[in-house]
Structure formats: structure tokens, C-alpha cells
Amino acid sequence: MKNHLKSIVLLVLTSVVIFSCSSDSDSSKSANQFTIEGQSYTLIPDNALLELKMDNHIMDQGQTYDRSSITLSGLNGTTIGTASFDLFYKDGLPVEGTYTITGSLSDNDPDFFDQLLVDNKLCLGWTSSCAVSEAGAPTFLVNANNPTGTVTVINNGNSNYTIQFNGNYRKYDGNFEVIGTSPVVINVTTDVTIQVF
Incomplete structure (x- = not known):
């Protein structure tokens, strides 16, 4: 028996x-994974995607815009990878959609607002970033911002998003000269935690 x-x-x-x-x-x-410089990062359970909705609306030429910062986090052993996108969209529109990423230096740039008036949705590249760090280490293994291309946010309902991006974040030296790129590929679907500020 x-x-x-x-x-x-x-x-x-x-x-x-x-x-x-x-x-x-x-x-x-x-x-459940995204890559930074060819390394795969598995989404962190329950905290993989954070959306910070800015309560202060950006005004230009009589138009109000909302702002959301979306950050994706993953693990590769003891290494943490993150990618973020700073999204601006016309008030009343949902966050989902495809955003062209601009190289404007700030949201006060007149060219940024001119393009935002036409497109209704834009991603500010200078305040979007990707980083890789070793848990507990004081420095970054990868530190880049100002990505190229477009990013797509799909709202699947029930606080679940799909994020799609395939492009490069730029690496800069102390003089803001480009010294390299970090290829990033994202096509993930996960629950989102939304915080309003």
C-alpha cells in the first residue's frame, strides 16, 4: 500500500x-516580460505597472490637457529594470492610444504644445526614462531617457493595460551629448495600479 x-x-x-x-x-x-538591452525582465507580481495621474491640467490656447506617467517594473535575478513614459492627452480623452514621442526639453516648449494641439496625445521624451540597477547598489547599470518612436497604451478593462514599445532610449554624458542607446522592447499585458495626484 x-x-x-x-x-x-x-x-x-x-x-x-x-x-x-x-x-x-x-x-x-x-x-510577462520586457527587454532592456537584450536582457529580459519578468514583471513584478502585483506591482508591475503604475500610472500616476497628474491632477493639475496643462493649459494652452484655451485647451486643457491631462498627464499620466506610466512606469513598468521587472526583475532579472537581483537586477531591477524599469521603463517609464510621460504621457499628455486632451482632457476628456482616455489615456489609451498611440503616442508619438517628442524630443522636446519640457512641457513648456511651444513646439510641444503646437504638436499636442494637432495630435491630442504626445509622450514627452526627456521626462521618460529606462533604468537598470542591482538591488541595493548605489549606481545604475543602465540610465537612459528620451526614447524614440511611439508607445501604445491599450485599456483592456478591469484595471488591466497592454503596453507596447519597440525603440531606443538615449544615453547622455554630462554635456547632454548622446553617447549610446538602450534598445527596449515592451509588449506586456498586466494589471495597473492608478494613483491620482
Whole structure:
């Protein structure tokens, strides 16, 4: 009887491992991971995506705009990777959509507001960033900002977003000269924590 019980327990444990591995396909891995400079970062459970909604509206030419900062966080061993996007959108519009990323130096740049009036949604590159750090270390392994291209936010309902980005963040020296790029690929779907300021 003991041998039968051991065989059944072993069979059940083997089945659990096999089914767990088979459900962990490449598509589910990519849905839970993003890459910075070719390294994969697995989304942090329960805290992978944070949206900070700014309560102060930006006004220009009689138009009101809202602002959200979206930050994605993941782990690779003891290394933490983050990517953020500073999003501006016409008041009354939802946060979801595709945002062109501008290289404007600040949200006070007249060119930024001119483009925002036309597009209704823009991402401010200089205040968007990506970083990689070792837990407990005082310096960054990767520190870049001002990404290129577009970022897409999809609201799946029930406080769940899909974030899509495939481009480069720029690395700068002390004189604000570009000294390299950090390729970042994001195509993740996860729950979002929304905080309003």
C-alpha cells in the first residue's frame, strides 16, 4: 500500500510539473516580460505597472490637457529594470492610444504644445526614462531617457493595460551629448495600479 501511495503522489507531482511547464509557452513568457538591452525582465507580481495621474491640467490656447506617467517594473535575478513614459492627452480623452514621442526639453516648449494641439496625445521624451540597477547598489547599470518612436497604451478593462514599445532610449554624458542607446522592447499585458495626484 505504501508503494502504491508513493507511486500516486509521484505521478501527481510529475503531472503538475509537466502541465506547469507546458503552459509556460513562449507567448506567455513574452506577455510577462520586457527587454532592456537584450536582457529580459519578468514583471513584478502585483506591482508591475503604475500610472500616476497628474491632477493639475496643462493649459494652452484655451485647451486643457491631462498627464499620466506610466512606469513598468521587472526583475532579472537581483537586477531591477524599469521603463517609464510621460504621457499628455486632451482632457476628456482616455489615456489609451498611440503616442508619438517628442524630443522636446519640457512641457513648456511651444513646439510641444503646437504638436499636442494637432495630435491630442504626445509622450514627452526627456521626462521618460529606462533604468537598470542591482538591488541595493548605489549606481545604475543602465540610465537612459528620451526614447524614440511611439508607445501604445491599450485599456483592456478591469484595471488591466497592454503596453507596447519597440525603440531606443538615449544615453547622455554630462554635456547632454548622446553617447549610446538602450534598445527596449515592451509588449506586456498586466494589471495597473492608478494613483491620482
